[in-house]
Amino acid sequence: MDWDDLRVFLAVARAESLSRAGKVLRRDAATVGRRVAKLEGDLGQPLFTKSPQGYALTEAGSRLLSHAERAEQAVLSGADELTGQSGQLSGQVRIGATDGCASYILPQVCTAIQKEHPELELQIVALPRVINLSKREADMAITVSPPQAGRITVQKVTDYHLHLAAAREYLDRAPPLTSLDDLHAHPIVGYIQDMIFYPELDFLTGMGIEKVALASNLVSVQLGMVRQGGGIGVTHDFILPFAPNLRRVLTDEVSVTRSFYLIRHEGDARVERFTRVAEELTRGIRDEVARLEAMA
Structure with a gap:
């Protein structure tokens, strides 16, 4: 078993697909499939279960995976040691x-x-x-x-910090905003609730806000909505320099640290x-x- 065989095995194990593994390896799917079949033949046991959903590791494949990953790390470490003598990384x-x-x-x-x-x-x-x-x-x-x-x-x-923010133009024409209770009179910009993959990003539930007028799964899109005067949103302090038309609001009542x-x-x-x-x-x-x- 050589390193190239293990590279092919690792790519298929991670991609769970010959075509996706081929893109990583820059080889066509048929070639990747032949290499997998050859490795399975050399070892005398199947490494993958094939189905319309893709390639899943068998028990033998799972055992080989940890050894292949250690071999990968050894190769990477050796390459870095040989090329890193100048202090420059590559x-x-x-x-x-x-x-x-x-x-x-x-x-x-x-x-x-x-x-x-x-x-x-x-x-x-x-x-x-x-x-x-x-x-x-x-x-x-x-x-x-x-x-x-x-x-x-x-x-x-x-750590980083977040506050409620809105466009200055929006605040000039919006209803008064002096407390959290006033938020119910304003459109809210936030995440799509069922696409929040980290509980730490569910900012609005803790404020008792259930309805979001404008939503996206991306921070950059939410920022665009707030900048266009779409309403009030929880905004990273480190983003505010990129959006000079925004102003933080209710800073004494809402301050989030993540x-x-x-x-x-x-x-x-x-x-x-x-x-x-x-x-x-x-x-x-x-x-x-x-x-x-x-x-x-």
């Missing part, structure tokens, strides 16, 4: 994040990191749901809700590229949140 690192962090924090932070390491390729994956590290949707992720299970490490990065966490594969601590990017990413996010919040 290779690809994919970072998953909630859309608020991905849109308003990571562009500045990742650009600064890449300028320091020109051979480094940083990719930002913005998803309005939980990033699946076990399927290598990302090498590391910034989340607002630390996972409680899995072979991962969790590190708190920083946290960003960095999650990583447990075994990636041995890969210098991932470890150093994680260190610079953590420091950069902490500094950028503080800088933007000070401008709010």
